Amino acid sequence: GDSVTQMEGPVTLSEEAFLTINCTYTATGYPSLFWYVQYPGEGLQLLLKATKADDKGSNKGFEATYRKETTSFHLEKGSVQVSDSAVYFCALNLNFGNEKLTFGTGTRLTIIP
Amino acid sequence: SAVISQKPSRDICQRGTSLTIQCQVDSQVTMMFWYRQQPGQSLTLIATANQGSEATYESGFVIDKFPISRPNLTFSTLTVSNMSPEDSSIYLCSTHQGGGGDTQYFGPGTRLTVL
Numbered sequence: 001g002d003s004v005t006q007m008e009g010p011v012t013l014s015e016e017a018f019l020t021i022n023c024t025y026t027a028t029g030y031p032s033l034f035w036y037v038q039y040p041g042e043g044l045q046l047l048l049k050a051t052k053a054d055d056k057g058s059n060k061g062f063e064a065t066y067r068k069e070t071t072s073f074h075l076e077k078g079s080v081q082v083s084d085s086a087v088y089f090c091a092l093n094l095n096f097g098n099e100k101l102t103f104g105t106g107t108r109l110t111i112i113p
Numbered sequence: 114s115a116v117i118s119q120k121p122s123r124d125i126c127q128r129g130t131s132l133t134i135q136c137q138v139d140s141q142v143t144m145m146f147w148y149r150q151q152p153g154q155s156l157t158l159i160a161t162a163n164q165g166s167e168a169t170y171e172s173g174f175v176i177d178k179f180p181i182s183r184p185n186l187t188f189s190t191l192t193v194s195n196m197s198p199e200d201s202s203i204y205l206c207s208t209h210q211g212g213g214g215d216t217q218y219f220g221p222g223t224r225l226t227v228l
Binding site for chain 1: 156158207209217218219220222
């Protein structure tokens with residue numbers, strides 16, 4: 001079946017460090033890919049998305065590129081801040097008229113000053 | 114974008130009772146989704162609710178345990194029936210706007226604790 005595999009956490013980094021959170025997927029079709037973020041005590045928010053191969057989603061300094069050849073959508077940020085501490089979820093949507101999302105297990109990120 | 118509210122935001126319930134969670138969207142939407150996030154886990158889709166039709170449940174979830182109503186294009190309810198401690202989770206509703214690949218918007222969630 002369709003699935004998303006995410007880098008296991010928790011991840012702890014120092015402020016201004018480079019961040020990569022790996023995400024790979026298995027899908028029967030041609031999915032759209034998403035990163036969602038859940039800040040402490042808050043609901044789930046869309047961080048960025050990409051809908052076709054080689055698209056790059058970006059937001060708040062985060063980037064992820066849709067790599068069809070490696071079925072990956074890794075999240076990166078060049079210099080993290082304490083305010084980036086959150087749980088990050090990679091997800092896919094198969095666009096078959098039912099827009100349900102399949103989520104990865106989530107990666108808890110903690111940034112220390 | 115869609116703004117989604119949920120009631121209650123949290124509740125503590127006794128084993129064997131039922132709780133109905135309400136989800137309100139600030140615009141008319143076709144599809145609404147209910148997810149469960151168990152402690153320390155990812156989100157799992159419970160069911161998809163379209164207005165005017167029966168909800169479609171994912172594998173492992175049944176209507177008797179999680180009855181869903183969708184009376185109009187802006188509102189849905191999820192009931193967690195005959196609760197046990199294993200039902201302690203955050204329950205989230207969501208919707209999307211537009212066709213394939215568009216953003217899904219999530220409510221703030223309902224944190225349920227079953228004693």
